[in-house]
Amino acid sequence: MREITNALLDWYDIHARAMPWRVMPADRKAGKRPDPYAVWLSEVMLQQTTVAAVRAYHEKFTTLWPNVAALASADDADVMAAWAGLGYYARARNLLKSARAVVHEHGGMFPITYDALIKLPGIGPYTAAAISAIAFDEPSTVLDGNVERVMARLYDDHTPLPAAKTVFMDYARRHTSNDRPGDYAQAVMDLGATICTPKTPVCGICPIQSQCDSFCAGTQLDLPKKTPKKPKPTRTGIAYIARREDGAWLLETRPEKGLLGGMLGWPTTEWADDPVDAAPHSTNWTELNDHARHTFTHFHLILRVQTAWLPADASPNRGHFIAAETFDATSLPTVMKKAYTLAAATLRHV
DNA sequence: TACTCGTGGAC
DNA sequence: TGTCCAAGAGT
Numbered sequence A: 001m002r003e004i005t006n007a008l009l010d011w012y013d014i015h016a017r018a019m020p021w022r023v024m025p026a027d028r029k030a031g032k033r034p035d036p037y038a039v040w041l042s043e044v045m046l047q048q049t050t051v052a053a054v055r056a057y058h059e060k061f062t063t064l065w066p067n068v069a070a071l072a073s074a075d076d077a078d079v080m081a082a083w084a085g086l087g088y089y090a091r092a093r094n095l096l097k098s099a100r101a102v103v104h105e106h107g108g109m110f111p112i113t114y115d116a117l118i119k120l121p122g123i124g125p126y127t128a129a130a131i132s133a134i135a136f137d138e139p140s141t142v143l144d145g146n147v148e149r150v151m152a153r154l155y156d157d158h159t160p161l162p163a164a165k166t167v168f169m170d171y172a173r174r175h176t177s178n179d180r181p182g183d184y185a186q187a188v189m190d191l192g193a194t195i196c197t198p199k200t201p202v203c204g205i206c207p208i209q210s211q212c213d214s215f216c217a218g219t220q221l222d223l224p225k226k227t228p229k230k231p232k233p234t235r236t237g238i239a240y241i242a243r244r245e246d247g248a249w250l251l252e253t254r255p256e257k258g259l260l261g262g263m264l265g266w267p268t269t270e271w272a273d274d275p276v277d278a279a280p281h282s283t284n285w286t287e288l289n290d291h292a293r294h295t296f297t298h299f300h301l302i303l304r305v306q307t308a309w310l311p312a313d314a315s316p317n318r319g320h321f322i323a324a325e326t327f328d329a330t331s332l333p334t335v336m337k338k339a340y341t342l343a344a345a346t347l348r349h350v
Numbered sequence B: 001t002a003c004t005c006g007t008g009g010a011c
Numbered sequence C: 001t002g003t004c005c006a007a008g009a010g011t
Helices: A002-015 A025-029 A036-045 A051-064 A068-072 A076-083 A090-105 A125-136 A145-154 A165-175 A181-194 A213-217 A334-347
Strands: A234-244 A249-253 A292-295 A300-310 A320-322
Touching (some): A036 A051, A036 A068, A076 A090, A145 A181, A145 A213, A234 A334
16 A cells, blocks of 8 residues: 555656646645645636646636636636636636635635635636645545556456446555645656556556456456446537627627536527528528538537627617727637538638 | 537647 | 547536
8 A cells, every 4th residue: 555655656656747737746745735736726627627728728717817716706707718628617717706705705715725725616626626726735545547557557457447446446545645735646646648548558667567357357448347338429509700890790609508618609599400590681592612610529510500600780679889999700609610620711802 | 317518739 | 441549517
């Protein structure tokens, strides 16, 4: 038990990867503590998202809103626009709710314990454990995809996920460090991200190879077992991209709940097997030859694109116009940006 | 428990 | 190209 913990901490002392929100082990030993705001932001952004994708967004957010008070007083639309492209937009909505709760219900100070953190929106079991361990050195046990994989292999446990989560949590608890909880949490996740990887684990340089049951059995590539997932259906939709004579674009803020909730986008039909026309204006729409293709977590989308120019006095039945000078395609979710790219050439303002 | 909820990179 | 996958949470 302790042997593995210490081996991982020794490995982490040398191989910890530098990240903007991370306090490196030497600095932590010297008494430096991470900024809880930066840690919280990073952990929410890292949910189902790679470090490479998060870096630029973390930098943007800490520049625009350097602390939780600044974020709490930000405009919702600005935060959603800044999150555009990162995905899982409920995270951004919950981020704002949590920031405001921290400011208005916790006096601007982040809760320290797992039990208090998990009450905040967007903070679940993993993130509560990660923040309490990394930011506050509470001895919480993190169990993310990395740790699940490391534990499945360490104990050569072929129980399929997600049912195996509770068992893997029991394994993980055995090794959690009481002396250096923050470093340990990051060490075991770094190991999973860089050495104990899903497809090509580098067992030859693994600091706990001698303790690893699946290395002994040669079953690394079979683990962790997962229950097979259902195939993705293909749905179709139509996006309506219109400009007024003065160049303004017709956009729509999507409802809070559901796909791309709270994000700016083009008015569209429902995305279904056979979409029903839902044009925002009774003008003559022109359909492009090309379609935007996009894959979400649980379905493929073929998005047809129709364009139109609208008169100066147009009053569409939904959406709102955004002036050409104000419109910024980078504040759109990716699927909407794809549609825009297709339509832009035929809607050039002269 | 099972489904919803994005995106981009690796292979 | 299609599939898998990445520091999951909410319902």
